[in-house]
Amino acid sequence: MLEWGGSAWALPYAVRLVFTAFYMSLDSLHAPAAPPIADTDIASLRQRLQEARHVLVLTGAGASAESGVPTFRDAQTGYWAQFSPEEMASEAGFLAHPQRVWDWYQYRRQLISQVLPNAGHVALAQWQACHPDRMTLVTQNVDGLHQRAGSAPVLCLHGNLMENRWLLPPKPCCDARFTEGDAPPQCPGCGNYLRPGVVWFGEALPHAALQQAQDAAKACDLMLVIGTSGHVYPAAGLAHTAARGGAHVVVINPEPTALDGVADICLRAPSAQLLPQLLSAQRSPH
Ligand code: OAD
Numbered sequence: 001m002l003e004w005g006g007s008a009w010a011l012p013y014a015v016r017l018v019f020t021a022f023y024m025s026l027d028s029l030h031a032p033a034a035p036p037i038a039d040t041d042i043a044s045l046r047q048r049l050q051e052a053r054h055v056l057v058l059t060g061a062g063a064s065a066e067s068g069v070p071t072f073r074d075a076q077t078g079y080w081a082q083f084s085p086e087e088m089a090s091e092a093g094f095l096a097h098p099q100r101v102w103d104w105y106q107y108r109r110q111l112i113s114q115v116l117p118n119a120g121h122v123a124l125a126q127w128q129a130c131h132p133d134r135m136t137l138v139t140q141n142v143d144g145l146h147q148r149a150g151s152a153p154v155l156c157l158h159g160n161l162m163e164n165r166w167l168l169p170p171k172p173c174c175d176a177r178f179t180e181g182d183a184p185p186q187c188p189g190c191g192n193y194l195r196p197g198v199v200w201f202g203e204a205l206p207h208a209a210l211q212q213a214q215d216a217a218k219a220c221d222l223m224l225v226i227g228t229s230g231h232v233y234p235a236a237g238l239a240h241t242a243a244r245g246g247a248h249v250v251v252i253n254p255e256p257t258a259l260d261g262v263a264d265i266c267l268r269a270p271s272a273q274l275l276p277q278l279l280s281a282q283r284s285p286h
Pocket of ligand 1: 059060061062063065066071073075085089140143158163198199200201226227228229230232251252254255256257270271272
């Protein structure tokens with residue numbers, strides 16, 4: 001697994017999902033209540049959005065929180081709290097306990113099928129539709145809520161929760177229509193497992209999506225980092241790339257994040273409340 005750093009970042013195919021400090025620090029848990037966001041900050045960001053050549057948006061689990069989807073760390077609640085994220089989102093964890101990991105993903109699939117995109121997803125989708133050449137939307141979320149809100153294209157760095165794929169390269173006998181067992185389903189011929197179509201820790205991200213996201217990070221002049229703790233690379237590295245290229249970086253999150261130091265401004269607010277204020281009725285000047 002690669003460590004964070006310039007040389008690692010430069011190896012597109014070799015990039016692996018790396019998490020540096022998995023949990024939010026205790027400081028952030030005890031952070032004082034955030035002051036209200038000044039109207040002038042909102043007005044100035046609306047102006048920047050109006051004028052930006054290209055806006056890169058990176059979203060994380062917090063963007064779906066107000067839809068009722070627990071964030072990745074919060075998803076480990078109740079029965080699931082006894083298991084670490086590494087156990088539930090890694091090939092090693094799956095091989096050690098296939099049924100447990102499968103059941104956890106089935107639980108999340110069921111949950112996501114019952115929720116709707118929120119006002120933040122919708123505001124992003126509408127802005128993207130009005131400014132099709134000026135926004136690249138990149139998400140770490142596997143819940144499909146951006147797409148259901150109407151966003152297209154969406155660069156999904158961590159895959160799609162609603163899809164399955166084979167654990168091992170499929171043989172001719174592997175046909176997803178004919179499996180046996182259901183937790184998880186297996187190929188009756190060779191025993192290969194179906195597994196969720198998400199990127200697990202230690203795995204490569206989809207190359208084309210990552211490349212496009214990195215290109216957008218280099219080219220953008222404004223980046224919105226929404227609802228992510230910023231601990232998981234290479235996604236979090238996009239903010240570093242954008243900042244290095246001179247882009248104005250804005251973090252939108254009610255809590256402190258690992259990317260606050262890279263940001264020009266941190267707006268401490270829930271995204272479904274703030275994004276409609278920022279993005280409503282913006283006409284393209286171009
Ligand atoms: P996390 O669960 O690490 O962080 C969620 C972030 O959302 C936190 O910073 C919260 O403060 C913030 N948040 C909560 N409610 C919010 C709201 N209403 N509006 C805005 N922000 C809010 O989730 P991610 O950063 O997305 O990977 O985690 C990144 C990746 O780590 C995930 O994609 C997942 C996980 O491992 C895979 O599953 C491959």
